[in-house]
Each structure stands twice: as C-alpha cells, then as structure tokens.
Amino acid sequence: MNKRLDWHKSQWSRLWEPEAGPPHAMLLVGVKGVGKSLFAMAMAQRLLCEHPASRLADACGDCPSCRLFQSGNHPDFRHVIPEADIEEGEADASSDSSDKKKSNQILIAQIRALEDFVYIGGHRSNRRVILIEPAEAMNVPAANSLLKILEEPPSGVYFILVSNRQRSLLPTIKSRCRTLSFGRPDPADAEAWLTRQEGGKKALSLLGLMAGAPIVALEEYERGRIEAFEGVALSLFDNSADFMALAGRWESMVKKDGGLRMEELIATIQKWIFDLANFKTTGRLRYFSGRERQAEGLVAKTNIDAILKYYNELLRIRGLAGHPLNPKLFLEDVAARYLRAIAPSQS
Numbered sequence: 001m002n003k004r005l006d007w008h009k010s011q012w013s014r015l016w017e018p019e020a021g022p023p024h025a026m027l028l029v030g031v032k033g034v035g036k037s038l039f040a041m042a043m044a045q046r047l048l049c050e051h052p053a054s055r056l057a058d059a060c061g062d063c064p065s066c067r068l069f070q071s072g073n074h075p076d077f078r079h080v081i082p083e084a085d086i087e088e089g090e091a092d093a094s095s096d097s098s099d100k101k102k103s104n105q106i107l108i109a110q111i112r113a114l115e116d117f118v119y120i121g122g123h124r125s126n127r128r129v130i131l132i133e134p135a136e137a138m139n140v141p142a143a144n145s146l147l148k149i150l151e152e153p154p155s156g157v158y159f160i161l162v163s164n165r166q167r168s169l170l171p172t173i174k175s176r177c178r179t180l181s182f183g184r185p186d187p188a189d190a191e192a193w194l195t196r197q198e199g200g201k202k203a204l205s206l207l208g209l210m211a212g213a214p215i216v217a218l219e220e221y222e223r224g225r226i227e228a229f230e231g232v233a234l235s236l237f238d239n240s241a242d243f244m245a246l247a248g249r250w251e252s253m254v255k256k257d258g259g260l261r262m263e264e265l266i267a268t269i270q271k272w273i274f275d276l277a278n279f280k281t282t283g284r285l286r287y288f289s290g291r292e293r294q295a296e297g298l299v300a301k302t303n304i305d306a307i308l309k310y311y312n313e314l315l316r317i318r319g320l321a322g323h324p325l326n327p328k329l330f331l332e333d334v335a336a337r338y339l340r341a342i343a344p345s346q347s
C-alpha cells in the first residue's frame with residue numbers, strides 16, 4: 001500500500017479532519033526527499049478508496065479501487081511527470097521512442113491531455129485524482145493551461161501538486177491551491193524509518209550529507225553511490241595531497257560509471273566547507289556528522305576568513321560546474337583553492 005510517513009500525521013489530519021474532506025487543489029511543498037511524493041500517492045489512493053475504515057484512516061489497501069491503484073492501472077488516476085522521468089516500459093505505446101532528447105519539463109500537451117479526463121466523469125466513482133510532480137517542471141504555457149482547469153474544477157476532481165521549489169511556481173497557481181509544508185523530519189524519525197527499509201541501515205551514513213532527507217539517502221544507496229560520496233569525503237579529509245593529485249582524484253570520480261556528476265562533486269565540497277566554517281564557530285557538523293575528528297584535524301590551524309572566502313568562491317564555481325570548458329583545469333582550480341583555504345594560516 002502507498003504509505004505516508006509517520007512524521008506526516010499532522011498534514012494528513014489537517015486535510016481529512018474537515019467534514020468536507022480535502023480541498024480540490026493541494027500543493028505539497030518542501031525540500032526534496034522528505035516524503036512528499038509518498039504522501040501524495042497515499043492521498044491519491046485514499047481519495048479513490050471505496051472502503052476506508054474511517055475518515056482519518058489511510059486507504060484500505062484491499063478494495064477493487066485500491067487494488068487497481070496499487071497495480072498502477074487505476075482509470076481515475078493520472079500521474080503527470082516530465083517525459084524525461086518516465087521510466088522505460090512505463091511510457092505508453094503512443095509516445096515517440098526515437099532518440100530525441102526527452103523534455104525535463106511538463107508540457108502543455110500533457111495538461112491538455114487531461115481535459116477529457118477532467119470533464120468526463122470517473123470510471124469507478126465520480127472521483128478523479130491528478131498528481132503533478134514536480135509542479136515547477138510545468139512550463140508557462142502548461143501552467144496557464146492548468147490554471148484554466150483550476151479556476152473551475154468540476155466536482156469530484158482533485159489536484160495534488162508536489163513542488164520542491166515553490167518559488168518557481170506561478171503565483172496564480174499557488175493561489176488556487178491549499179499549500180501544505182513538509183519540513184525535514186526529526187533525525188530520530190528519519191533514522192528509524194531508514195532502518196526499517198531494505199538496505200536502509202547502509203543508507204544511514206548518507207543521511208547527514210543528504211541534509212537529513214531520508215528518501216534521498218535511500219535512493220542514493222539504491223543507486224549504489226555510497227562509495228562515490230565516501231570517496232569524495234576521504235579526498236577532502238586529506239590535506240597532504242598536492243592540488244594536481246587531488247584534482248586527478250576528483251576527475252576519476254566524475255568520469256567513473258556510477259560516479260558523481262560535476263555539480264554533485266562541487267555541492268559535496270561546498271557542504272564540507274560549510275561544515276568546516278560551522279565547526280570552527282559552533283563545534284558542530286551538519287552534513288558530515290560523525291566526522292568531527294577529521295574536521296578538527298583540518299580546521300585547528302586554519303583561518304576562518306579563508307574558509308568563508310572559499311565558500312563564496314564555490315557559490316560562483318558551482319554555477320559553472322554543469323559545463324566547464326575544460327574539466328581538468330576546472331578541477332585543478334577548485335582543488336588549488338581548496339588546499340589554500342584549509343592551509344594552516346601564516347600568522
């Protein structure tokens with residue numbers, strides 16, 4: 001069954017407590033990987049469930065509607081995602097299977113394709129549910145097209161929009177939806193949840209680095225990327241390398257199959273620098289918790305100004321990381337600056 005997470009009880013009750021039930025347009029916002037999608041799927045299944053145990057209960061998991069939903073074939077449910085996110089085999093037969101680059105956006109054709117679904121009654125009951133995620137992937141024509149439907153939604157139709165970056169949404173879309181915020185779970189809740197998942201115990205070591213978002217940590221574990229992140233961490237703890245060696249190490253990590261993308265490498269370095277600055281002032285690590293010994297070894301003699309300066313440089317560098325003209329030179333520059341930032345201060 002589609003399960004919402006334990007730490008989302010209050011959001012769930014807020015939507016189901018009113019006798020009229022949830023609003024017809026819901027916008028779930030918050031950082032990636034805290035369970036918004038799971039919540040949205042649980043909500044969709046519950047809206048279509050034919051025998052919920054009570055108003056506040058989850059979907060029953062057993063009625064014909066729940067079974068259709070769980071098999072991914074519910075005729076009254078539409079899941080709208082960018083074409084590029086549709087997995088092989090999941091795509092419908094009509095879609096173009098050529099090598100044309102798939103869009104990362106949700107396009108107007110996808111929203112227009114909802115019109116029949118929205119304006120013609122449901123198959124099993126009058127209820128129909130549309131889940132759009134991430135909502136910020138809608139381009140402007142698509143968003144405007146959705147807006148027309150949201151202005152006068154037919155009865156029985158529910159929209160669930162999921163957004164990781166709500167600032168990129170059209171204000172007119174937001175104003176039509178009831179917004180629900182999803183924060184990061186308590187570390188204890190996140191750890192307990194991860195521990196219960198298959199392979200989750202191994203993903204625990206990524207939880208800090210993924211800013212406490214347990215679903216991202218689990219996904220990275222499932223993609224086999226623990227070692228890749230661990231490799232970057234180890235390279236950062238070592239201040240004995242020269243910049244060419246360090247850059248070479250990073251280059252091989254970026255090139256390797258299953259390795260990190262350049263942006264991810266830079267983001268990881270940035271998190272470490274954030275932590276070093278934080279450690280120097282508060283003695284705590286946010287992303288690299290458990291690595292206090294390594295942080296201590298590095299920052300004991302460094303100058304906080306040099307670390308902060310490098311942090312700011314990385315903000316700029318990160319913007320270039322997608323397409324560096326020369327990856328080798330790019331990494332050498334990042335490495336040289338890194339070693340300079342953590343070098344013992346001269347004074």
Ligand SMILES: [Zn+2]
Nearest residue numbers: 049060063066
């Ligand atoms: Zn059911």
